[in-house]
Amino acid sequence: xxxxxxxxxxxxxxxxxxxxxxxxxxxxxxxxxxxxxxxxxxxxxxxxxxxxxxxxxxxxxxxxxxxxxxxxxxxxxxxxxxxxxxxxxxxxxxxxxxxxxxxxxxxxxxxx
Amino acid sequence: xxxxxxxxxxxxxxxxxxxxxxxxxxxxxxxxxxxxxxxxxxxxxxxxxxxxxxxxxxxxxxxxxxxxxxxxxxxxxxxxxxxxxxxxxxxxxxxxxxxxxxxxxxxxxxx
Numbered sequence: 705x706x707x708x709x710x711x712x713x714x715x716x717x718x719x720x721x722x723x724x725x726x727x728x729x730x731x732x733x734x735x736x737x738x739x740x741x742x743x744x745x746x747x748x749x750x751x752x753x754x755x756x757x758x759x760x761x762x763x764x765x766x767x768x769x770x771x772x773x774x775x776x777x778x779x780x781x782x783x784x785x786x787x788x789x790x791x792x793x794x795x796x797x798x799x800x801x802x803x804x805x806x807x808x809x810x811x812x813x814x815x816x
Numbered sequence: 817x818x819x820x821x822x823x824x825x826x827x828x829x830x831x832x833x834x835x836x837x838x839x840x841x842x843x844x845x846x847x848x849x850x851x852x853x854x855x856x857x858x859x860x861x862x863x864x865x866x867x868x869x870x871x872x873x874x875x876x877x878x879x880x881x882x883x884x885x886x887x888x889x890x891x892x893x894x895x896x897x898x899x900x901x902x903x904x905x906x907x908x909x910x911x912x913x914x915x916x917x918x919x920x921x922x923x924x925x926x927x
Contacts, residue, residue, distance in 0.1 A: 736912055746919045747854075759912045760910070795860070802852075803846075803847070804848075806862065807861070812857075
């Protein structure tokens with residue numbers, strides 16, 4: 705059973721547009737994470753989120769990115785003005801009982 | 817030095833073979849260690865956590881050597897369905913839960 709679902713599964717957008725990627729946990733989770741994976745490259749950490757606050761972010765997570773939990777259940781990643789290099793798979797993850805993380809199926813973002 | 821380093825492969829093995837993957841990590845204070853499996857264009861899926869004492873789950877055995885900063889994964893009696901990319905994953909010190917991924921090692925099991 706998946707711990708988390710993500711929508712949309714695929715998003716195509718034009719450069720400069722804003723996108724919002726959504727993550728919906730199946731059960732109650734306090735810790736959320738976003739990662740991205742550019743095609744052919746490794747999975748990279750973007751941001752961790754706990755108790756409605758960012759607890760850590762990477763160098764990739766610049767001012768163009770933001771996260772929030774608008775309604776207490778969904779967890780969103782917003783990219784304000786997309787660039788071609790933002791094209792990637794974006795994965796949401798939640799914590800398991802022992803530091804392991806469970807990943808959602810991902811959103812494939814294509815910026816044209 | 818890369819934070820987590822793996823041989824990208826590919827490893828091409830026949831069904832039934834035993835194959836071993838290795839991984840090194842740069843931060844000696846890293847706290848937790850995992851092997852994940854990733855199929856093409858899919859999400860990483862947890863294969864197993866890695867403990868200092870070594871641990872086994874069916875055909876899979878993982879080992880951790882903290883002194884050498886080295887992690888291994890052994891797959892016995894390879895199946896066609898084991899074909900995937902195997903990701904070595906490390907949790908650095910601190911309590912943010914961030915995971916650092918290696919590039920992955922590709923395994924292709926052939927009939």
